[in-house]
Amino acid sequence: MGTPDAEGHGPPEGLPDLPPEWGRVVVPDDPSALAGEAAQVRREMRRAARGGAGRPALGLPLVVLLVAVLTTLAGLVAVTWPRTTRSADRPAPAPAPYDPPAAVIGRPLPALDLVDGGQSPVPLRGLLPAVILLVDGCGCPERVAEAVAAAPAAVTVVTVTHGPAAPVTVPPGARAVRALGDPTDGLRTFLRLPARPNHLGAVLVDRAGVVVGVVPDLGPVETYRADLARLAA
CATH class of the missing domain: 3.40.30.10 (Glutaredoxin)
Known part of the structure; x- marks a missing residue:
């Protein structure tokens, strides 16, 4: 089942072959010999747990809030920007010229x-x-x-x-x-x-x-x- 290494050691009977990139894997007869590796693995797991604790619960609302703010700002720009441009480009209306009422012409000047x-x-x-x-x-x-x-x-x-x-x-x-x-x-x-x-x-x-x-x-x-x-x- 297994492929023996250079020294003729192969995986225990009944277990699948291990990936070749793992190299030589030695299983000690005394489990206490793996205490150091086990402690390191536990430390890494605790560190990953502390770094990831609370992130899904807090990160998702922040993302939703950020998307809502950006959407609102984009809507405001879309509504106001063209109007502002048109107002700046449009010349100010000229005041209407005064047109004396026709009724004044031909009337007598009042006694002032x-x-x-x-x-x-x-x-x-x-x-x-x-x-x-x-x-x-x-x-x-x-x-x-x-x-x-x-x-x-x-x-x-x-x-x-x-x-x-x-x-x-x-x-x-x-x-x-x-x-x-x-x-x-x-x-x-x-x-x-x-x-x-x-x-x-x-x-x-x-x-x-x-x-x-x-x-x-x-x-x-x-x-x-x-x-x-x-x-x-």
């Missing part, structure tokens, strides 16, 4: 009393015909100077601010400008023209007191020079 630098009331209708510059959103001295230079002699140039009247500086030799304040903001309320930063609004009123034009953002003088000429007719 504004105030001058000394807080004295000034009837606005007593200054017609006039180009009224709303300068509380932008002082815009260059635009004011252009309007003063282009307005016919019969047309009054009026600047209006919300609250007290603000002094206006004009080029040397230019005609005077009537600087008035509108504490109640009655003119802008009538026009439905809110103040906007860096925007100089204008209202053109003929000698009959009728609003003939509303300009939310006054541009170069050439864009309204013809309207100024008609005010003086």
Whole structure:
């Protein structure tokens, strides 16, 4: 049954052959001779038992928890990442341009009393015909100077601010400008023209007191020079 080794020793009768890579196996007659090997095997078994004790019970919940966290994070990234990218790529919407209500054009200017630098009331209708510059959103001295230079002699140039009247500086030799304040903001309320930063609004009123034009953002003088000429007719 067995294959004898170099010295003619084979496995005991009735036992299967041992693997050849084990080499020569000697079984001592006295079992106590194997006490050292037995103690070492027991130590290795105890060490393996201590290292593996509790691992299945603790490791499995940790793995499940880790998988749940990673799944949740992946879901959040999938939901928010495309939306964030689209928001960053999409340009901010431009503010809608102001469109003066058509009902304002052709209506008579209300009888508004504004105030001058000394807080004295000034009837606005007593200054017609006039180009009224709303300068509380932008002082815009260059635009004011252009309007003063282009307005016919019969047309009054009026600047209006919300609250007290603000002094206006004009080029040397230019005609005077009537600087008035509108504490109640009655003119802008009538026009439905809110103040906007860096925007100089204008209202053109003929000698009959009728609003003939509303300009939310006054541009170069050439864009309204013809309207100024008609005010003086």
